[in-house]
Amino acid sequence: MSLLNEGTNADSSNGGGSTNTDSGSGTSTSTNSGVSTSWKDSLPEDIRGHSAIATFDDPATLAKSYIHAQGLIGKKGVLVPGEKASDDDWNSFYDSLGRPPVDKYALDNSKINLDPAALKGFSEAFHKAGLLPKQAQAIMEMYVGGQQADVQAQQAVKAKMVEDNKTTLQKEWGEGYPKMINAAVAAAKRVGGDGFIEYLAEKGLDSDVRIIKTLAEVGKLLGEDKFRGEANTKLGMTPEEAQREINELQSRPEYGDPSHGDHKKVVNRVSDLYQKLFS
Incomplete structure (x- = not known):
């Protein structure tokens, strides 16, 4: 009662x-x-x-x-919208709780250094979700921090892979490692230019053992072709042709007979061929 x-x-x-x-x-x-x-x-x-x-x-x-x-009823005297509430109902509810305009979140970007476009995107998403500034700041820092941690973890994995692959090639090539690496780089530039090397780096293939070994072999072949090309320019013939002529001249009697009238001529020709072939 x-x-x-x-x-x-x-x-x-x-x-x-x-x-x-x-x-x-x-x-x-x-x-x-x-x-x-x-x-x-x-x-x-x-x-x-x-x-x-x-x-x-x-x-x-x-x-x-x-x-x-x-x-x-909410602390500020506002009922939480029900399941059938409209977007306007929700927006009114969020605003009554203290949601700022989309351009007034004033998020602290000093620790994570997002570019303006990304920061604007976060603000728009937070406003649409009805978040208050303190909530928005916490979520942004957690998300970006997680992304940065992932990137650092990936970089650490790649660094270990590069070091492991380097060790593998050093064991296989021994003291020839620097020469083979230079051959691989030269081949990559010769075949695809600097753009090809950048492409390999983007795809994480610039330290792949199989790729490096293949390029090194290509580089060795290109080096031999270059030697042949330079020899052709100097001699007017291939190195093989020059060697055959040397052998033929040395087999002549005049080459081994100083008293022969053509001895000096043949010897000078052989000497000239050797000098151009190995210079």
């Missing part, structure tokens, strides 16, 4: 001029004149018949309902 009920009973027992009757739609009071009244009669006329209070029999029940409702 509430104090209000106790007060009503006290008036009745003291012989007052009114009695309680239940009208079915709320507690009512009969006056000495016989007119039945309800507690709602004391309310302003524009809310007296409102459906929201139609089921409350007395002020105490209404008060309890109000207190319970307050527990379901």
Whole structure:
């Protein structure tokens, strides 16, 4: 029993001029004149018949309902939109909680150094999700920090792979390692230019053992072709042709006979061929 009920009973027992009757739609009071009244009669006329209070029999029940409702309402007095709420309903809710305009998040970029376009993209996403500035800052730092950690981990893996591959090639090539690496680089530039080397780096193939060994072999062949080309320019013949002529001249009698009239001519020709061939 509430104090209000106790007060009503006290008036009745003291012989007052009114009695309680239940009208079915709320507690009512009969006056000495016989007119039945309800507690709602004391309310302003524009809310007296409102459906929201139609089921409350007395002020105490209404008060309890109000207190319970307050527990379901946000701290700022805003109801969380339901499942069928519109985008406008949600935007109004977010704004009432303190969501700033999309260009007013003022995110601290000093630690992560995002470019302006990326920072703008984060702000737009945070605004759409209804996040407050402090929440947005925390999520951005966590996400970007995770991305940076992933990049560092990948770099560490690649660095170890490069070192392992280098060790493998050094064991196989021994002291010839620098020469073979230079041959591989020369081949890559000769075949595809600097753009090809950049492509291999982008794809993570610039330290692949199989790629390096293949390019090194190509480089060796290119080096031999270059030697042949230079010899052709100097001699007017291939190195093989020059060697055959040397052999033929040395087999002549005049080459080994100083008294022969053509001895000096043949010897000078052989000497000239050797000098051009190996210079």
